[in-house]
Amino acid sequence: MTAKIEVSPEIKGLIFDLDGTISDTMPIHYIAWKNAAARYGIEFTTELFEQLAGIPLYPTVEKLNKLFNKNIDPQEMGDSKEQEYENNMHKARPVEPVMEVIHRYHGQLPMAVGTGGGRQISQKSMHLIGVDQYIDKLVSADDVTHHKPHPETFLKCAELIGVAPKDCLVFEDGILGIQAAQTAGMQVVDVTKHYEVTIGQE
Structure with missing residues (x-):
């Protein structure tokens, strides 16, 4: 059992990558x-x-x-x-420690998803694991000009939820996404420390 992901009291908005962060795709x-x-x-x-x-x-x-x-x-x-x-x-399963955060802060803090995936397939992915019941704000690859590690995806998320970048916490599993969050001036959690990654194990 991994430790619960803690969110600092000064955080006013949560932003989640999708693939490998919310859904183990x-x-x-x-x-x-x-x-x-x-x-x-x-x-x-x-x-x-x-x-x-x-x-x-x-x-x-x-x-x-x-x-x-x-x-x-x-x-x-x-x-x-x-x-x-x-x-x-x-076949994808939700990443439980991250879903626990989403359940815990649903209705408490505004939340958005910022992904490098296309809008249509990302919406389908969110629906398959049921996260669309909790988060309706999505910034996809179709919604930005510059992709991660450029901060545009996460800055647009912050704008959508009406929270200043410095008050946002990003959940990410990729190096480029972590860089994007840092460049945007946001705090970031590397979720790979909280669950078992099984890439390449068939």
Whole structure:
């Protein structure tokens, strides 16, 4: 049993990443990327996955093109990966220590989700684990110009919930997301310290 995540009394708003933070979707994303990349002769390792976590769909393919000197159509590969993910996303389980925070502060503090995923699939993911009953504010990859580690996603979340960035606490599992929160001047919790991450374990 992991320790309860504490929230400091001066915090006035909570912001959550989605994949790997509220919903344990990362193993499903990883398998989908691994299979999609294999079709183009790329070995998609867990290290590579962690390095690219938080980057939206098509820009991830652009990064792979640079890293492996390929000329893959981002939409073609991205869409095949996303389709496989969508077919398996029902297997994701909520990250219990983070859901406990959401239940505890529902109706007490304003909350938003800030994700690098597209709006449609993020809404579906939130619905599947039931978090949409508690949080209706969402900033997705479709809603910003600059993605994590740029702070725009989290700054828009703060604006949506009407809380100054310095008074927001962000829950994240990715390096880029943690950097984004810090750059936005927000406090941040690395949720990977609170649950068992199983990426790459099939």
